Amino acid sequence: MSESAIITTQDLNLWYGGKHALQSVSMHIPKNRVTALIGPSGCGKSTLLRCFNRLNDLIDHVKITGEITLDDENIHDRKTDVVSLRKRVGMVFQKPNPFPKSIYDNIAFGPRVHGVRNKTDLDRIVEESLKRAALWDEVKDRLHDPALALSGGQQQRLCIARTLAVEPEVILMDEPCSALDPIATAKIENLIDMLKEDYTVIIVTHNMQQAARVSDYTGFMYLGKLIECGKTVQIFEHPKEELTENYITGRFG
Amino acid sequence: MKSVPEKQQDRTATAGSARQIRLREQLTKAVFFCTASFAVIVVAFILLFLLRDGYPIFAAEGILPFLLGPSWAPTAVEPQYGIFPLIAGTLLVTLGAMVFAVPLSIGCAIYIAELASPRVKSILKPAIELLAGIPSVVYGFFGLIVLTNFIRVTFDLPSGETWLAASVLLGIMALPTIISVSEDAITAVPREYREGSLAIGATRWQTISQVIVPAALSGIAAAIILGIGRAVGETMAVLMVAGNAAIIPEPIWNILSPVRTLTGTLGIEMGEVAVGSDHYSALFGVAVVLLVITLIINLSAVAILRHLHEGRTARPGKKPLIPSHISDGIITIVKAAFLVLLLILLLAATPWYVAVLIITLAGAWYYGRDRLSRGQIETISFGLIVASAIIVLAILIIILQDIIINGLPALSWEFLTQPPRDLGREGGIFPAIVGTLYLVTGAILIALPLGVGAAIYLVEYTREGRITRIIRTGVDLLNGTPSIVFGLFGFAFIVLYLNAGVSMIAGQITLALMVLPTIIRTTEESLKSIPQSLREGSLALGATQWQTISQVVIPPAVPGIVTGAILSIGRAAGETAPIMFTAVVFSQRFLPDSVYDPVMALPYHLFILATNVPGSATNKYGTALVLLLLVVGFYAVAILIRTHFQKKIRG
Numbered sequence: 001m002s003e004s005a006i007i008t009t010q011d012l013n014l015w016y017g018g019k020h021a022l023q024s025v026s027m028h029i030p031k032n033r034v035t036a037l038i039g040p041s042g043c044g045k046s047t048l049l050r051c052f053n054r055l056n057d058l059i060d061h062v063k064i065t066g067e068i069t070l071d072d073e074n075i076h077d078r079k080t081d082v083v084s085l086r087k088r089v090g091m092v093f094q095k096p097n098p099f100p101k102s103i104y105d106n107i108a109f110g111p112r113v114h115g116v117r118n119k120t121d122l123d124r125i126v127e128e129s130l131k132r133a134a135l136w137d138e139v140k141d142r143l144h145d146p147a148l149a150l151s152g153g154q155q156q157r158l159c160i161a162r163t164l165a166v167e168p169e170v171i172l173m174d175e176p177c178s179a180l181d182p183i184a185t186a187k188i189e190n191l192i193d194m195l196k197e198d199y200t201v202i203i204v205t206h207n208m209q210q211a212a213r214v215s216d217y218t219g220f221m222y223l224g225k226l227i228e229c230g231k232t233v234q235i236f237e238h239p240k241e242e243l244t245e246n247y248i249t250g251r252f253g
Numbered sequence: 254m255k256s257v258p259e260k261q262q263d264r265t266a267t268a269g270s271a272r273q274i275r276l277r278e279q280l281t282k283a284v285f286f287c288t289a290s291f292a293v294i295v296v297a298f299i300l301l302f303l304l305r306d307g308y309p310i311f312a313a314e315g316i317l318p319f320l321l322g323p324s325w326a327p328t329a330v331e332p333q334y335g336i337f338p339l340i341a342g343t344l345l346v347t348l349g350a351m352v353f354a355v356p357l358s359i360g361c362a363i364y365i366a367e368l369a370s371p372r373v374k375s376i377l378k379p380a381i382e383l384l385a386g387i388p389s390v391v392y393g394f395f396g397l398i399v400l401t402n403f404i405r406v407t408f409d410l411p412s413g414e415t416w417l418a419a420s421v422l423l424g425i426m427a428l429p430t431i432i433s434v435s436e437d438a439i440t441a442v443p444r445e446y447r448e449g450s451l452a453i454g455a456t457r458w459q460t461i462s463q464v465i466v467p468a469a470l471s472g473i474a475a476a477i478i479l480g481i482g483r484a485v486g487e488t489m490a491v492l493m494v495a496g497n498a499a500i501i502p503e504p505i506w507n508i509l510s511p512v513r514t515l516t517g518t519l520g521i522e523m524g525e526v527a528v529g530s531d532h533y534s535a536l537f538g539v540a541v542v543l544l545v546i547t548l549i550i551n552l553s554a555v556a557i558l559r560h561l562h563e564g565r566t567a568r569p570g571k572k573p574l575i576p577s578h579i580s581d582g583i584i585t586i587v588k589a590a591f592l593v594l595l596l597i598l599l600l601a602a603t604p605w606y607v608a609v610l611i612i613t614l615a616g617a618w619y620y621g622r623d624r625l626s627r628g629q630i631e632t633i634s635f636g637l638i639v640a641s642a643i644i645v646l647a648i649l650i651i652i653l654q655d656i657i658i659n660g661l662p663a664l665s666w667e668f669l670t671q672p673p674r675d676l677g678r679e680g681g682i683f684p685a686i687v688g689t690l691y692l693v694t695g696a697i698l699i700a701l702p703l704g705v706g707a708a709i710y711l712v713e714y715t716r717e718g719r720i721t722r723i724i725r726t727g728v729d730l731l732n733g734t735p736s737i738v739f740g741l742f743g744f745a746f747i748v749l750y751l752n753a754g755v756s757m758i759a760g761q762i763t764l765a766l767m768v769l770p771t772i773i774r775t776t777e778e779s780l781k782s783i784p785q786s787l788r789e790g791s792l793a794l795g796a797t798q799w800q801t802i803s804q805v806v807i808p809p810a811v812p813g814i815v816t817g818a819i820l821s822i823g824r825a826a827g828e829t830a831p832i833m834f835t836a837v838v839f840s841q842r843f844l845p846d847s848v849y850d851p852v853m854a855l856p857y858h859l860f861i862l863a864t865n866v867p868g869s870a871t872n873k874y875g876t877a878l879v880l881l882l883l884v885v886g887f888y889a890v891a892i893l894i895r896t897h898f899q900k901k902i903r904g
Contacts, residue, residue, distance in 0.1 A: 053452060060371075083627070087454030097445030100468050110453040113463065113627075159449070166453050 003030040006170060006200050007052060012066035014047060014056070021047050023224040024066070029170075029217075034192060034201040036215035036232065038208060040247070043221040045204045046094075049172050052202065053089040054082050070170070087114065090168035094175045096155035098147035098162075103139050106147045106158060110166035125165050133161035134191055153184025160191065171195065173203040177210065189214050208248060212236050220244045274797055281799045282714055288706030292773065293727035295766055299734065299742045303544060306745050307537030310334060319538060325499040325513075327522065327532040334535040336542065338499045342416075342512035343546075346491060347484045349420025349508060350427055352594050355477055357424075358431035359466075360641025362473075365432070366439035367461055368638065377642065379892065384649050385429035386888045387881065388827025390856040393493030394863045394877050395652050396422040401494050408509055414496035417508040422490050425648055427480035432645070434479055438472020438561070439465060458631035471557050478554035485516075486547045486735030488830040489856075492517035493864060506597045515543045516830075519737045523834055528749065540741045544734060551733025552726075656877050663875025673840060677862050678869040682876055684841055688757075688852035689883070691845070692836060693825045695761030696768060701818055703765075704772030711773075712780040713802050732770035736830040739767045743835035758848040760836020767831050768821035775820065779813020780806060812898035816891045823887030827880065829856040855880040 005028035014022035022044050029035050037045040050056045051068060054075060068075050075085055098106050107126045108116075116122055126143070130136040135157040139150070147158055156176060163171055173192070177185040192214045195201055205211050211218055212232060219229040220243075228235060228244045239245045311319060314334055322335015365377055400422060401413030442465050450460040466473070496511020499518070503510065518539055526533045595615060622630070671681035707724070715721050743763030753759045783806050791801040807814075837857040845852050859876045862869050 055448060055452060058448070058451070083454050083456050085454075086452055090454075091448075091452035093445060093449065093452075095445060097443070097449040099446055099449065099464050109450070109463065110455070113450075113453070113455040113459040115627075162449075162453065 003033065005029060006031040006071060007202075008067075008069045009048075009051075010067040010069075012048075012051065012068060013064070014044075014051065015063045016059070017061045021224050022051070025221075025226045027219055027226055027229050029200060029202060031200050032196055032198075033216040034196050034203060034214055035217040035219065036211035037202065037204045037219050037221060038206070038211045038247075039221035039227075041206065044224040045221050046174050048221070049091075049174055049202060049204050052170065052172055053086050053091055055086075055091065057082065087166050088168055089170045089172060090163035090166060091172040092156070092159050092163055092174065092176045095179050096152060096159050098150070098155050098158050100146070100148060102144045103147050103150070103158060104143040106162050107165050110162060114166060129161040129165040130158075132164050132195075133157045134187060134194075135161055151184070153180050153187060156180060156184070156188060157191065160188070164195075168199065170200045170202065173201065175204055175206065178206070185210075208236075220247060222247070278797055278799055282710075285706050285710035285714055288703050289710035289724050291703050292707060292731050292769060293724055295769070296727045296730045296734075298746065299738065300544075302742055302745045302750070303537050303541050303738070307534055307541045310531060310534040310538040313531065313534075319535075320542070325518070327535060332531060334531070334538075336515070336518075336535075336539055338501050339513055339515045339518050339539065340542070341501050342495070342499070343485055343514040343516070343543075345416055345502065346419045346423060346495065346512060346514055347481055349416060350423035350484045351477065351481060353421055353424030354427045354431060354480060357641045357644060358428050358476070358480070359435055359473065360638045361428075361645045362432045362435035362439055362476075363461060363466070364638045364642040366436045367457075367465070368635065369642075377646065380646055380649055381429045381432050382888065382892070383885065384425075384645075385433075386823060386827075386884055387652065388829075388856055388884055389426065389487060389490045390493075390827070390829045390860050390863075391656065391877050391881055392422055392426055392652075393490035394859055394873065395655060396490060396494040397863055398873075399651075399655055404509075410509060412496065412511075414494055414511055415509050416495065416502060416512045419491045419495035419512065419514075420508070422494055423484040423487055426487060426490060427483050428645060428648075430483050431476045431480040434476035434558075435469070435473045438469040438476065441472070441561075442468045456627050456631050458634045459627065462634070471561055475554045475557040475561070478550055478557070482547055482550040482554065482733055485550060486543070486733075486737075488516040488520045488735065488737040489860060492520045493860075497521060515539050515546075516735060516737050519543070519741065520830060520833070523741065523744070537741065537745070540738050544738050547733050547735055548730055552729065555729045555733075653881075656874060656881055659870075659874040660878025660881075663871045664878065668872075668875055669879070672843075673858075673872075676840065676866050676869070677858065677872055677876075678866065679872075682853075682855065682858060682872075682879065684844055685853040685855045685858040685876070686879065686883075687844055688837070689826055689855045689880075691757055691852055692760050692764060692832060692854055693822045695757065695848070696764035696825045697818055697822055699762060699765035700769050700772055700821065704769050704817075705776050705814060707769075707773045708776035708780060709802060709807075712777055713798070713806065728770045728773050731766070732774075734767075736767060736828055739763050739831040740834050742766075743831060748835055754849065755834070755836060755838070755851045756849045757836055757845055757852045760832040760852070760854075761848070763831045763835050764825045764828065767828065768825050771821045771824065772814075772817050775817025776810070776814050779810040779817070782813070783810055812894055816895045819887050819891035819894070823884045823891065826887065827856055827884045829854075829860055833857060833860075855883065 007029040008027070010026050012022055012025040013020070025044075025048060037048060039045050047056065051064070052070075052075075056062050056064070064076065070085070070088065073080065099109065101109070104126055107129050108122045111122060111125050116125065127136065127140075130139065135154060138154060139145075139158075147155065150158060156179075160171075160176075177188050180188065189210065192201055192203065196216075203211075203214065215232045217230065218232045218235040220227045220235065220239075220241075222243055228239060228241045230240075235244065236248060239248060314322070319334060319336060320340070321337050322333065323337055324333040324335050325338055326333040361377075361381075365374055369377060396418060397414075401415075401418050403413065404410065404415060404418050405413030446464050446468055447460060450464045451457070455463070491514055495513060495517055497513045497517055498511040499513045500510070502508070502512060519536055522532070523536055526536060595611065625633070668681040669686065670683050672684050673682060674680035707728075711721055711724060740763065743759055743766075747753050747759040747762055748755055787805050787809075788801055791805040792798070796804070832854055836852060837854045838851045839853070839858065839861045841851070841853050855876060859873065859880060862873045862876060
């Protein structure tokens with residue numbers, strides 16, 4: 001791959017109890033690009049995503065072998081601090097999950113836990129994050145309303161803003177639009193396009209049109225294996241593997 | 254093959270019986286409605302009889318002088334009936350109990366819900382259920398022998414029966430309530446909050462303290478309120494260790510002063526009062542005040558929990574019960590309250606070095622907080638949380654080992670099969686064991702049909718509406734009524750008004766009323782856990798409602814109902830206050846001949862041995878151990894049944 005990789009996995013295997021959920025996955029995630037992971041349900045794309053910020057640590061009976069490096073550091077190294085890893089690798093979830101706090105406090109939560117106390121700094125971070133998440137104009141007059149009062153699409157952009165507020169390098173998105181209507185989806189997709197200037201985005205989606213629209217690179221996964229990975233244009237127009245072609249042309253999945 | 258006319262006859266026969274069936278269905282429904290209304294009727298009767306017997310004192314003294322009068326001296330030459338010192342005593346003891354119990358319980362709940370491994374959890378949770386199962390008279394006994402002695406020696410006092418002792422003991426007794434309800438609230442916080450916070454790079458402690466606990470705040474608040482209700486309504490334990498001087502501590506933060514609570518007053522004086530006198534009426538006035546206080550406390554907790562439950566089923570987008578600016582306010586108030594308590598502790602700390610220690614620790618925390626790294630703060634916080642779980646476990650072990658080690662030598666064949674001699678110093682406790690078994694058997698025989706019937710009506714026969722709300726409120730009120738109030742009601746209504754005398758049947762009915770809410774609740778839960786599809790399947794086959802209930806719904810719900818019944822038996826077996834004035838005598842050589850005879854009972858026997866009979870150490874501990882084993886045995890059976898059937902359902 002010509003572009004410089006920010007995340008690399010080497011022979012990554014993962015078991016949930018007896019289930020071999022990821023099988024020998026090796027891939028590069030290029031910096032400042034959008035990489036989409038596609039594949040049928042249960043193929044392991046979300047599992048792979050949750051490896052990048054070690055959120056799988058929360059689940060019992062998970063066993064992982066192989067290597068994942070972020071900027072050449074092994075994230076499973078004993079010395080790796082999970083907390084600072086997660087600061088560098090942010091995540092947006094499938095269902096919007098704002099905390100039951102005000103809009104302001106949701107955004108300020110991250111900076112606060114990372115030690116920002118100064119009120120002016122916090123105000124500035126909140127405003128910038130909301131602007132970058134294209135939510136500022138809609139909420140600037142009611143920053144202290146409860147976040148749960150926002151619409152689903154607004155909540156998801158709030159969650160993106162919350163992620164941006166801790167200034168990550170990589171943003172993981174786990175089917176961020178699956179709970180949203182088409183208009184809200186379009187807004188998030190525009191946002192993703194803007195975000196890649198400053199961030200590396202990895203997005204899991206089951207919607208192939210979305211992958212084609214937003215991503216520069218695409219990885220196709222099937223039954224825990226990474227079948228094919230490359231430039232999105234190439235994957236969608238000239239797939240090398242028959243499985244990929246079958247999936248993209250809608251013959252299964 | 255049937256011929257055609259026969260077939261027609263058949264049809265008319267079913268048509269004829271269809272009317273009968275409908276009638277039978279309506280009758281069944283009416284019967285269940287009666288059982289369900291029973292709880293409401295009982296509450297009304299309790300209020301009615303307490304007010305009836307308490308009214309003369311309100312009329313004679315006036316409500317305000319009665320409530321605010323500074324002196325309680327009912328047996329003085331010129332009797333004075335001011336219950337202000339008693340109200341103050343109740344509030345102070347409860348406040349102290351919460352200062353002790355709230356931090357420990359919340360720490361322990363966080364530990365169980367967030368930090369403990371499944372193995373540790375499987376030890377801690379039954380341990381806390383065990384703590385909840387110890388009868389209050391056994392707590393009182395432990396407090397009287399061990400705790401007050403410890404306080405007497407430590408602070409060099411003439412007697413250790415103090416506000417401090419009562420608060421610590423009540424705090425211990427409130428622990429299981431607060432822990433289990435808060436743990437439920439913490440566990441119910443959606444997983445997405447946890448993941449969202451961790452994904453931002455918050456530490457586990459930051460996630461717990463800033464996301465999870467605030468999200469569980471209403472549930473934790475309800476837990477604390479329930480704990481307060483438990484503490485306010487407790488009689489036996491507090492009366493055994495509080496010293497019972499009807500005074501307001503001087504100065505007000507002197508935790509080493511004796512105090513007297515509302516419940517304690519009833520427990521001490523009710524047995525010796527002349528029926529119909531001013532004093533008698535004043536005691537019922539005290540009971541009315543006590544009932545009102547506990548009902549307000551319990552209903553507010555129930556309201557919070559019910560709102561939470563509704564909110565959980567109708568997420569998301571629903572506004573939280575406590576808006577964030579108010580919950581921030583609550584947190585500020587709690588912080589301020591802790592500062593004030595710290596101050597009180599400082600003033601109360603007699604040895605000066607304790608005060609210095611407290612100041613140093615508080616100062617170190619205040620100045621060091623910002624200099625510590627997140628990791629260090631997390632380590633300290635987790636250390637404190639683990640410590641609170643260890644302390645709770647240690648309390649249980651200390652109580653159990655004291656009673657087991659000292660009680661075992663008393664256990665012998667003779668002790669279990671002989672009547673007591675020499676005021677219980679010698680001989681055994683056979684009549685008390687049998688009496689307790691008689692009492693709980695009778696209570697469960699009365700309460701089970703009523704409770705199960707009420708639950709069937711609530712779950713199967715009605716939709717949620719005004720009637721169910723009234724009945725549920727009645728059940729909640731009954732559940733929050735202190736056991737001593739049941740005792741007073743049993744005395745006024747069954748013993749005197751119905752003229753049953755101090756008798757086994759009076760005790761059985763009183764205990765039955767007390768355990769009724771537990772039975773209704775557990776039966777309701779197990780009926781609700783039966784999937785709706787089973788009912789629909791049965792009704793679609795043309796079964797009547799009663800056939801569906803009796804043949805499809807109830808059979809799989811039986812384990813749950815039995816569990817509830819056994820839990821109630823355990824609770825009834827350990828209770829003293831409800832039977833103290835209605836059913837028991839201290840010494841009886843023979844077993845009762847009929848239900849109209851009084852009986853002996855283990856908890857009362859232990860109470861009298863512990864408080865009125867000096868020099869019977871071995872038999873005291875033996876009685877305590879037998880009572881403990883009996884109650885814990887019932888609980889163990891109930892838990893075994895529950896887990897057995899849970900496994901069976903999972904397959």
